[in-house]
Amino acid sequence: MSAKVWVLAEYRDEQALYAAARRLREAGHASLDLYSPYPLHGSDEALGLRRSRVPLLALLGGLAGIATAILMQWWMNAIDYPINVGNRTLIPYPAMVPITFELGVLLSALAIFFGVLGICGYPRTWHPVFEVEAFRSAAVDALWLSAEVRAEEAEGVAGELRRLGAAQVATTTGEDA
Amino acid sequence: MTPPAATALARTDPLEQAPLIVGTPTDRVINDELLDHVWNPRRGWTILFLLALGGTGLLVLGVGVTFAKGIGMWGNNIPVGWAYDIINFVWWIGIGHAGTLISAILLLFQQKWRTSINRFAEAMTLFAVMQAGLFPLIHLGRPWFFFWLFPYPSTLGAWPNFKSPLMWDVFAVSTYFTVSLLFWYLGLIPDLAALRDSSKSKAQRIAYGIFSLGWRGSAQHWQHYRIGYLLLAGLSTPLVLSVHSIVSFDFAVSQLPGWHTTIFPPYFVAGAVFSGFAMVMTLMIPARKLLGFERVVTERHLENMNKVMLATGLMVAYGYLMEHFMAWYSGNPYEAFVFANRREGPYRAVYFLMLFCNVVVPQTFWWKKARTSLAWMWIASILINVGMWTERFIIIVTSLHRDYLPSSWGMYYPTWVDWSIYIGTVSFFCLLFLLFLRFVPAVAVAEVKELRHELAHAGAHAGGREGGH
Numbered sequence: 212m213s214a215k216v217w218v219l220a221e222y223r224d225e226q227a228l229y230a231a232a233r234r235l236r237e238a239g240h241a242s243l244d245l246y247s248p249y250p251l252h253g254s255d256e257a258l259g260l261r262r263s264r265v266p267l268l269a270l271l272g273g274l275a276g277i278a279t280a281i282l283m284q285w286w287m288n289a290i291d292y293p294i295n296v297g298n299r300t301l302i303p304y305p306a307m308v309p310i311t312f313e314l315g316v317l318l319s320a321l322a323i324f325f326g327v328l329g330i331c332g333y334p335r336t337w338h339p340v341f342e343v344e345a346f347r348s349a350a351v352d353a354l355w356l357s358a359e360v361r362a363e364e365a366e367g368v369a370g371e372l373r374r375l376g377a378a379q380v381a382t383t384t385g386e387d388a
Numbered sequence: 389m390t391p392p393a394a395t396a397l398a399r400t401d402p403l404e405q406a407p408l409i410v411g412t413p414t415d416r417v418i419n420d421e422l423l424d425h426v427w428n429p430r431r432g433w434t435i436l437f438l439l440a441l442g443g444t445g446l447l448v449l450g451v452g453v454t455f456a457k458g459i460g461m462w463g464n465n466i467p468v469g470w471a472y473d474i475i476n477f478v479w480w481i482g483i484g485h486a487g488t489l490i491s492a493i494l495l496l497f498q499q500k501w502r503t504s505i506n507r508f509a510e511a512m513t514l515f516a517v518m519q520a521g522l523f524p525l526i527h528l529g530r531p532w533f534f535f536w537l538f539p540y541p542s543t544l545g546a547w548p549n550f551k552s553p554l555m556w557d558v559f560a561v562s563t564y565f566t567v568s569l570l571f572w573y574l575g576l577i578p579d580l581a582a583l584r585d586s587s588k589s590k591a592q593r594i595a596y597g598i599f600s601l602g603w604r605g606s607a608q609h610w611q612h613y614r615i616g617y618l619l620l621a622g623l624s625t626p627l628v629l630s631v632h633s634i635v636s637f638d639f640a641v642s643q644l645p646g647w648h649t650t651i652f653p654p655y656f657v658a659g660a661v662f663s664g665f666a667m668v669m670t671l672m673i674p675a676r677k678l679l680g681f682e683r684v685v686t687e688r689h690l691e692n693m694n695k696v697m698l699a700t701g702l703m704v705a706y707g708y709l710m711e712h713f714m715a716w717y718s719g720n721p722y723e724a725f726v727f728a729n730r731r732e733g734p735y736r737a738v739y740f741l742m743l744f745c746n747v748v749v750p751q752t753f754w755w756k757k758a759r760t761s762l763a764w765m766w767i768a769s770i771l772i773n774v775g776m777w778t779e780r781f782i783i784i785v786t787s788l789h790r791d792y793l794p795s796s797w798g799m800y801y802p803t804w805v806d807w808s809i810y811i812g813t814v815s816f817f818c819l820l821f822l823l824f825l826r827f828v829p830a831v832a833v834a835e836v837k838e839l840r841h842e843l844a845h846a847g848a849h850a851g852g853r854e855g856g857h
Contacts, residue, residue: 309630313627326616331609350585
């Protein structure tokens with residue numbers, strides 16, 4: 212398998228960026244990505260991304276929290292260490308609501324936070340795109356496109372991106388850890 | 389895509405609103421202006437930091453004395469078993485609530501004006517909850533056994549009693565802190581990446597590189613990030629309402645006249661938002677000037693916050709009125725006595741100070757002149773903070789100090805240790821806030837850029853008045 216090369220192109224205009232992404236996708240390049248300092252509306256469509264799985268994780272986390280809270284309160288206060296207060300019920304459902312709600316929220320939030328980081332592969336200390344010094348503007352004010360292509364294709368893709376209005380184009384190699 | 393923003397339409401309206409972003413800066417200008425306070429520390433920061441550090445010494449002293457000699461060093465004793473510790477706990481937690489309200493609830497309502505102030509308010513939430521958490525811990529008596537609060541398989545063979553509102557508090561406050569921290573940090577990641585990529589020195593680049601977790605602004609990541617952020621906001625919204633409701637259950641679930649009322653949860657939440665917005669104002673007005681945020685924290689933001697304070701102030705006033713009404717309407721002599729005692733008893737000066745600060749002062753915000761006067765809104769915000777503190781004092785101390793049996797009546801006076809710990813937490817809060825202003829972007833830079841983008845688009849649709857692109 213030949214070495215992969217990252218072709219990076221900076222765009223000043225959102226529409227030009229999307230047009231470039233669409234053109235490369237039509238040409239059969241699958242490993243594309245767009246970079247911006249803030250979320251762009253329409254990048255999902257330009258890249259043809261599938262729906263995020265984060266909401267599913269949030270739901271599972273929330274259900275896990277609710278189940279844990281109910282089982283915990285029931286087992287600890289009614290089975291393992293029952294406290295009889297004036298012969299009141301050991302399983303008072305209304306009094307279980309606050310902790311059940313809080314634990315549901317807590318586990319759901321943890322699932323969301325670590326789910327987002329996990330799906331995106333963070334934390335990471337290095338990525339091939341960081342090898343290009345000019346790419347620093349991606350977190351400040353510029354829009355970038357990256358294509359991971361075979362070494363022999365790099366020249367052609369770079370030329371294509373220039374024709375599609377890139378302000379600058381750079382290539383870099385690197386093993387994606 | 390958002391519908392044409394309300395701001396763009398409002399421009400053609402005679403009732404023209406002040407803009408959310410002054411001028412038409414580029415992303416680079418926004419980036420440089422909003423990150424400047426990190427790269428170029430402001431003069432006076434060190435002095436303020438040292439002052440806050442000195443004040444934090446009072447906290448160490450107060451807590452040290454408490455641990456060495458016991459809670460007898462505090463002024464609370466039967467009949468007033470709860471005093472400064474719980475007053476300050478409730479006060480601090482309440483202050484935190486505005487942060488979550490601004491960042492989560494206003495996000496869900498698509499209130500664009502939240503964008504410039506949410507980071508600031510979220511940081512305030514975190515630091516306020518940290519102060520709040522301290523008070524129940526040091527009030528434990530044997531604080532080194534704090535972990536008994538959590539359900540863990542101990543050799544005692546005992547489990548916590550989950551039917552106790554104090555246990556609900558443990559879960560509510562620890563969940564609130566954790567979720568606020570996650571929400572704050574998730575929002576911060578793109579801005580830390582912006583700091584990394586605008587840094588001049590290698591050390592800064594590495595430090596912010598580590599804290600930004602390697603964020604590279606990929607569209608694939610933004611997709612997960614955006615939905616995750618929105619979901620966290622969706623979770624935080626009921627959470628923030630639940631936390632102060634649960635705090636109010638500490639009182640409302642008891643049998644004590646003055647505490648045992650169903651109005652407490654909404655009344656506490658309204659008061660929390662009221663005091664929290666006041667604290668945001670107290671901090672934001674000087675910080676905005678000092679850090680040069682006038683372009684993104686405009687008159688409109690401040691005016692909107694004053695309107696929220698007016699609204700929540702009215703809710704709190706309604707709470708005071710309704711408490712007295714219910715005391716009369718219930719026909720319960722003990723209930724009626726508690727409220728008569730608030731008005732006419734030995735703590736009446738505190739009660740009327742509360743009414744002045746919380747009910748009279750916010751009424752000035754009916755006038756636009758008051759809503760747009762920096763000096764007045766700053767003074768008013770401090771008065772409201774004082775007022776909300778006295779409200780907690782009134783609720784806790786006046787309900788406890790004269791109960792059913794006149795033979796067990798007593799008075800409560802704070803000791804120097806009480807004051808020392810309270811002033812210490814205010815200083816510690818300021819200390820954390822100063823560190824935040826020194827090292828972290830105090831305005832959500834990525835969100836302001838996105839807002840600028842949206843406003844420019846909306847402007848272009850409305851006839852290219854703002855240039856667009």
